Amino acid sequence: MNGPSYRWLAVISPLGLLLVWEILSRTGVADPRFFPPPSTIIRTLADMVRSGELPFHIGVSLRRILIGFVLGSVPAVLLGLAMGLARPLRALLMPIVAAIYPIPKIAIYPLIIFYLGIGEASKVTIVALSIFFLVLLNTMAGVLGLDRAYFNIARAYGAGARSIFTTVAMPGAMPQIFTGLKLAMGFALIVIVGAELLGSDAGIGFLIWRSYQIFAIEAMYVGLLVTAMLGWLATIALDWLERLAMPWRPTN
Amino acid sequence: MIATAPPRVAPITVRGVGKVYPARRGSFVALHDVSFSVAPGEFCAIIGPSGCGKTTLLHILAGLFPASTGTVEIPPQEPGRLVTALIFQGISTLPWLTVLQNTEYGLRHMRVSPAERRTRAVEQLRRVGLDRFVDAFPHQLSEGMRQRVSIARALATDPDVLLMDEPFANLDEQNRLLLQDELLRLWQENRQTVLFVTHSLDEAIRLSDRVLVMTSAPGRIKAEVPVRLARPREFRSVRQDPEYGALSAKLWEALRDEVLRARQT
Numbered sequence: 001m002n003g004p005s006y007r008w009l010a011v012i013s014p015l016g017l018l019l020v021w022e023i024l025s026r027t028g029v030a031d032p033r034f035f036p037p038p039s040t041i042i043r044t045l046a047d048m049v050r051s052g053e054l055p056f057h058i059g060v061s062l063r064r065i066l067i068g069f070v071l072g073s074v075p076a077v078l079l080g081l082a083m084g085l086a087r088p089l090r091a092l093l094m095p096i097v098a099a100i101y102p103i104p105k106i107a108i109y110p111l112i113i114f115y116l117g118i119g120e121a122s123k124v125t126i127v128a129l130s131i132f133f134l135v136l137l138n139t140m141a142g143v144l145g146l147d148r149a150y151f152n153i154a155r156a157y158g159a160g161a162r163s164i165f166t167t168v169a170m171p172g173a174m175p176q177i178f179t180g181l182k183l184a185m186g187f188a189l190i191v192i193v194g195a196e197l198l199g200s201d202a203g204i205g206f207l208i209w210r211s212y213q214i215f216a217i218e219a220m221y222v223g224l225l226v227t228a229m230l231g232w233l234a235t236i237a238l239d240w241l242e243r244l245a246m247p248w249r250p251t252n
Numbered sequence: 253m254i255a256t257a258p259p260r261v262a263p264i265t266v267r268g269v270g271k272v273y274p275a276r277r278g279s280f281v282a283l284h285d286v287s288f289s290v291a292p293g294e295f296c297a298i299i300g301p302s303g304c305g306k307t308t309l310l311h312i313l314a315g316l317f318p319a320s321t322g323t324v325e326i327p328p329q330e331p332g333r334l335v336t337a338l339i340f341q342g343i344s345t346l347p348w349l350t351v352l353q354n355t356e357y358g359l360r361h362m363r364v365s366p367a368e369r370r371t372r373a374v375e376q377l378r379r380v381g382l383d384r385f386v387d388a389f390p391h392q393l394s395e396g397m398r399q400r401v402s403i404a405r406a407l408a409t410d411p412d413v414l415l416m417d418e419p420f421a422n423l424d425e426q427n428r429l430l431l432q433d434e435l436l437r438l439w440q441e442n443r444q445t446v447l448f449v450t451h452s453l454d455e456a457i458r459l460s461d462r463v464l465v466m467t468s469a470p471g472r473i474k475a476e477v478p479v480r481l482a483r484p485r486e487f488r489s490v491r492q493d494p495e496y497g498a499l500s501a502k503l504w505e506a507l508r509d510e511v512l513r514a515r516q517t
């Protein structure tokens with residue numbers, strides 16, 4: 001805890017990259033039409049924040065991600081725990097899960113639009129669907145990896161199925177659940193931007209696509225930058241949640 | 253001196269118990285034709301070479317899985333009450349529960365109010381010297397302290413039968429002696445039926461009324477040695493008793509060949 005903090009090192013590499021970019025762009029080594037200097041992008045970003053355009057698109061995407069994330073991960077955790085605990089359920093569902101899991105969910109986006117239209121429902125659905133199997137498999141692996149000793153303790157001390165679910169499987173699989181959730185958050189961002197590129201009238205993906213079409217390259221970069229920032233913030237939020245959910249884990 | 257309580261009516265009878273585990277090639281016989289009984293309120297120790305099936309036997313008695321052959325008679329669990337409590341060897345606590353929650357774990361499945369749960373758990377934690385650690389998590393404790401938590405968890409349920417699987421094996425000598433004293437005191441106050449697995453000859457003699465010696469795998473009961481030392485058994489008086497030396501020698505004679513045989517397989 002008291003050792004030297006290397007946190008500042010994490011700032012050096014992105015700043016360095018931006019600096020090199022700035023120089024290359026300003027000296028014309030990199031074509032500033034395609035690689036505008038970061039300072040110009042930041043100015044565009046400030047303008048877009050002031051006009052309310054950027055907060056609007058971020059809000060739209062964020063809402064889709066959050067709703068889709070909850071709708072996808074909550075049932076995934078519950079079913080994953082149940083499949084980890086009950087062998088028959090695993091035998092029954094595993095073939096389906098194994099078959100659907102590797103399909104890139106964005107590939108069935110056209111089908112989803114066909115059924116749900118181009119509105120919010122299709123966006124939320126594609127996010128939920130694309131993270132569901134990931135979280136499910138991680139949760140199940142978390143339960144399966146638990147030492148039998150924990151189940152023995154529970155059973156010897158009177159725990160029924162319900163108590164085993166809440167006092168052994170759920171807390172025991174929590175580290176793996178969070179591994180799944182963190183991966184899922186990345187997937188959610190990728191898929192929502194992708195979906196908004198393909199068919200949408202709002203959101204960060206839409207912003208990027210429209211900016212490209214009207215050749216507002218700076219605005220396009222703003223969209224990319226915001227996507228990166230969202231991913232970074234989501235990681236911080238999940239790390240924080242993880243510590244909150246597992247006070248029992250040794251810190252380092 | 254503590255008055256010795258009347259024994260609880262909780263006998264254990266094991267008849268012809270065998271256990272076969274599936275193994276990579278065919279199967280593995282862990283127990284073969286094990287028979288013995290423990291009288292109500294008796295303190296019975298089991299010693300045997302490692303791998304001879306002692307843990308398997310206790311797990312069968314605790315009802316974690318059935319025997320492959322034979323029968324066991326043990327007081328059944330009653331709704332809302334834990335009649336038989338097992339103290340595990342090795343991993344003994346749930347790492348995500350605090351010391352207090354671990355100790356309350358059996359009680360939470362019994363008809364016990366949260367307030368009483370806490371009182372009973374804290375009382376037992378005091379007994380094992382861990383009442384200052386109620387809010388700690390297992391990873392913050394030593395292996396021996398975790399083992400003491402699991403002892404407190406068993407005692408908090410006030411069982412009639414205590415199945416103890418090398419409960420003091422990971423404790424330092426001083427704490428082991430203290431906990432042996434505590435266990436003897438508790439047992440004389442309550443007269444539970446105790447089946448106590450240990451690999452320490454000294455511990456078996458100090459604690460029990462009778463020692464069962466098991467063979468190397470597949471485990472059977474090889475010998476039965478009554479321990480007629482006077483109670484209460486003070487550390488000094490036990491060690492100085494000439495009977496102590498004779499018992500030690502007798503147990504080791506029975507055990508020595510089995511340990512040698514277990515080493516060869």
Ligand SMILES: Nc1ncnc2c1ncn2[C@@H]1O[C@H](COP(=O)(O)OP(=O)(O)O)[C@@H](O)[C@H]1O
Pocket residue numbers: 273274275280282300301302303304305306307308309469
């Ligand atoms: N679940 C299991 N599956 C297969 N073999 C097991 C299992 N549990 C124990 N064994 C084997 O049974 C034998 C007895 O184990 P155990 O009861 O733990 O012995 P002890 O407690 O006397 O050291 C050992 O050889 C062990 O490897």
Ligand SMILES: [Mg+2]
Pocket residue numbers: 306307308341417
């Ligand atoms: Mg053992």
